[in-house]
Amino acid sequence: MICTTYFLTFFSELIPPTGMKMKRPILLLLFAAMFLPSVAKTWQLTNKDLQVTFDDTTGLFCVYDVRNGKKWMQNPSAEPVEVKKVRQEKNSLEISLKAGFSFTAHVSLREDSGLEFVISASKGTPLKEFSYPESFHTVDKDYYLLSTDGEGMLLPVDDQEYPLGGGITYTYNYGGGLSMAWMGMTDKQFRSGYMTILETPFDAALRTKRQADGLITFAPVWLSSLEEFGYDRKVTYHFFNEGGYVAQCKKYREYIWPKNQVKTLKENLKRFPTIDNMVGAPHIYVWDTGRDLDFAKELKKSGIDKALLIWNANHTPYPMVGYDDELRKLGYGSGGYELFSDLHKRDTVYYEHDWNGPLRYRHTSYPGLFNKLAARKKDGSTYSNRFGTYACPANMAPQILNRTGREMKEYRHDTYFVDVYLANGLYECYNKQHPVTREGYAKAIVSNLKLLEDTYGVYNGGEWGAEFGLAHTFYVHGMMTLQRTWWTSGINDKGTIYYAGDWKNNSRPTAMLGVRTAPDVYLKYSINEALRVPLYELVYHDAVVTSWRWEDSNHHNPELWWKKDLFNVLYGTAPLWNMDRSCWDDFKKTFILSYKNVCPWLQKVAYDELLSHTFITADGKIQLSTFASGNSVVVNFSDTDYDYEGKTVKRRSYLAFGNHK
Numbered sequence: 001m002i003c004t005t006y007f008l009t010f011f012s013e014l015i016p017p018t019g020m021k022m023k024r025p026i027l028l029l030l031f032a033a034m035f036l037p038s039v040a041k042t043w044q045l046t047n048k049d050l051q052v053t054f055d056d057t058t059g060l061f062c063v064y065d066v067r068n069g070k071k072w073m074q075n076p077s078a079e080p081v082e083v084k085k086v087r088q089e090k091n092s093l094e095i096s097l098k099a100g101f102s103f104t105a106h107v108s109l110r111e112d113s114g115l116e117f118v119i120s121a122s123k124g125t126p127l128k129e130f131s132y133p134e135s136f137h138t139v140d141k142d143y144y145l146l147s148t149d150g151e152g153m154l155l156p157v158d159d160q161e162y163p164l165g166g167g168i169t170y171t172y173n174y175g176g177g178l179s180m181a182w183m184g185m186t187d188k189q190f191r192s193g194y195m196t197i198l199e200t201p202f203d204a205a206l207r208t209k210r211q212a213d214g215l216i217t218f219a220p221v222w223l224s225s226l227e228e229f230g231y232d233r234k235v236t237y238h239f240f241n242e243g244g245y246v247a248q249c250k251k252y253r254e255y256i257w258p259k260n261q262v263k264t265l266k267e268n269l270k271r272f273p274t275i276d277n278m279v280g281a282p283h284i285y286v287w288d289t290g291r292d293l294d295f296a297k298e299l300k301k302s303g304i305d306k307a308l309l310i311w312n313a314n315h316t317p318y319p320m321v322g323y324d325d326e327l328r329k330l331g332y333g334s335g336g337y338e339l340f341s342d343l344h345k346r347d348t349v350y351y352e353h354d355w356n357g358p359l360r361y362r363h364t365s366y367p368g369l370f371n372k373l374a375a376r377k378k379d380g381s382t383y384s385n386r387f388g389t390y391a392c393p394a395n396m397a398p399q400i401l402n403r404t405g406r407e408m409k410e411y412r413h414d415t416y417f418v419d420v421y422l423a424n425g426l427y428e429c430y431n432k433q434h435p436v437t438r439e440g441y442a443k444a445i446v447s448n449l450k451l452l453e454d455t456y457g458v459y460n461g462g463e464w465g466a467e468f469g470l471a472h473t474f475y476v477h478g479m480m481t482l483q484r485t486w487w488t489s490g491i492n493d494k495g496t497i498y499y500a501g502d503w504k505n506n507s508r509p510t511a512m513l514g515v516r517t518a519p520d521v522y523l524k525y526s527i528n529e530a531l532r533v534p535l536y537e538l539v540y541h542d543a544v545v546t547s548w549r550w551e552d553s554n555h556h557n558p559e560l561w562w563k564k565d566l567f568n569v570l571y572g573t574a575p576l577w578n579m580d581r582s583c584w585d586d587f588k589k590t591f592i593l594s595y596k597n598v599c600p601w602l603q604k605v606a607y608d609e610l611l612s613h614t615f616i617t618a619d620g621k622i623q624l625s626t627f628a629s630g631n632s633v634v635v636n637f638s639d640t641d642y643d644y645e646g647k648t649v650k651r652r653s654y655l656a657f658g659n660h661k
């Protein structure tokens with residue numbers, strides 16, 4: 001009942017004080033009046049927690065949460081949606097709608113209180129994209145958007161700077177996509193709120209936008225499948241009275257693990273025992289003089305007991321043949337960087353490459369195979385970014401085996417770090433030899449990852465960490481870095497103290513081996529302890545090890561090294577280092593100290609579920625994480641010591657508790 005009386009008030013509240021801005025709400029009211037069905041009615045779905053009301057005059061839903069008295073009212077649509085017919089059966093509505101094309105929304109309030117929308121239309125309906133259902137109105141600034149465009153962030157709904165938009169699933173490009181197929185809203189006391197789960201995630205987005213009053217909200221957007229509506233789309237909302245972002249992450253975990261067949265690292269250890277060398281260890285990309293076996297031996301002697309060393313065969317010099325076997329003798333993990341995504345224009349014709357020379361395992365050489373391998377758009381053009389043209393994963397298996405088969409004879413890796421696949425998004429391919437939808441593209445990527453597992457007994461790592469690959473990917477590099485404020489933070493300003501370096505020097509790329517200063521936007525978001533939250537870890541910590549991005553590794557901003565290490569401690573994630581001998585010589589003491597600070601702790605919790613994360617102080621300076629083994633950690637980001645339950649947590653440090661309640 002509370003919602004039904006709310007609609008008119010809501011519309012009048014929307015009318016802002018200036019004359020110009022009044023146009024839209026008035027127009028919308030006019031549209032609503034034009035489409036008034038013959039018998040106007042409000043329809044209700046109810047259970048003990050929620051009263052969901054649908055007003056067939058406005059076409060809008062309102063959710064009243066009985067537990068806390070909060071009302072979640074949909075914003076009016078930018079495009080009019082005409083309600084043609086409504087039918088109710090128990091706690092479900094079947095709503096016939098028209099918004100450019102006719103579709104039906106099957107809306108159910110489920111037993112578990114999930115409010116489910118299944119959207120049906122004729123399969124062949126031509127489509128670019130459409131948004132339904134509409135966003136919920138953010139009532140005031142006492143909320144955070146739970147941003148899942150990476151590890152996670154609390155975006156204040158009145159924030160004016162963070163770049164919005166995008167929200168396409170499983171890509172960090174194009175305006176910031178989602179690593180997981182959900183987003184949420186929580187109050188600033190971390191109790192009530194709601195979350196939205198895209199249950200058909202592959203042609204979909206959750207798009208963030210600012211309401212007329214400037215506050216942030218978000219709505220599902222459905223992309224076409226091969227330019228058509230294609231198939232039923234499904235999105236589910238859950239409303240929360242308690243638990244804030246932790247409860248939302250746990251709800252998602254419950255849903256997504258069985259759906260994507262995600263297993264724990266511990267379960268995967270049975271098949272891939274060398275996972276244990278990677279868990280609780282720094283992940284280290286080695287370059288140039290860092291590829292000598294003596295260098296690895298020196299790390300070991302210096303007290304770096306565990307480490308995963310990875311090298312990239314696009315860069316010389318290569319380590320000694322048999323390097324991986326020697327690393328295993330040291331108890332280290334051995335990894336090869338891989339890349340099966342990029343084609344170059346030179347591949348359109350045949351050319352000679354020295355397959356026995358110093359770059360004999362170069363990743364991006366497919367002489368004469370460009371046309372065979374490229375993913376094609378409908379008009380025949382290709383997809384590309386500054387690194388190359390995308391090879392369609394549905395046709396790459398023979399090339400993958402060809403490349404890795406040769407390399408594995410000299411370098412028997414424990415793991416392949418497969419770059420790009422879990423970061424670069426999903427693309428439709430119209431190449432007649434290997435056509436795929438976005439979902440097909442994702443499945444082909446997963447199949448290629450599985451091929452590596454089954455052929456060599458290796459386990460895989462990935463870039464960033466789009467969740468569709470996590471059944472076959474056990475560590476991901478870059479999830480800790482907030483992509484959107486990393487790439488826009490001034491790191492491309494050559495000649496400045498912020499410049500992130502480049503790849504020009506093949507053996508010693510400064511992008512990996514240089515140091516830099518953090519720009520303001522990076523400080524404001526990426527490394528801001530008051531806004532960052534481990535959403536991805538709360539869902540996946542015991543299934544996948546995450547780290548900072550390689551150009552954003554723990555030591556790249558030396559003045560922030562301590563802070564990045566503390567985030568690793570708090571989230572139970574791995575340090576990411578890039579090293580050659582000179583880098584080690586310059587910072588040897590700090591590397592050793594960093595290892596001793598972070599890794600013994602990680603080894604205690606690395607296989608655990610992250611049960612909870614809490615802000616102890618409102619400014620975010622003191623935070624607590626609790627893991628399934630009973631180990632907890634209180635982290636102090638501040639410049640003064642902190643008394644926590646009678647124990648001192650030193651400044652810029654942490655205190656670990658066993659079996660802490």
Ligand SMILES: [Zn+2]
Nearest residue numbers: 392429434435
């Ligand atoms: Zn294809």
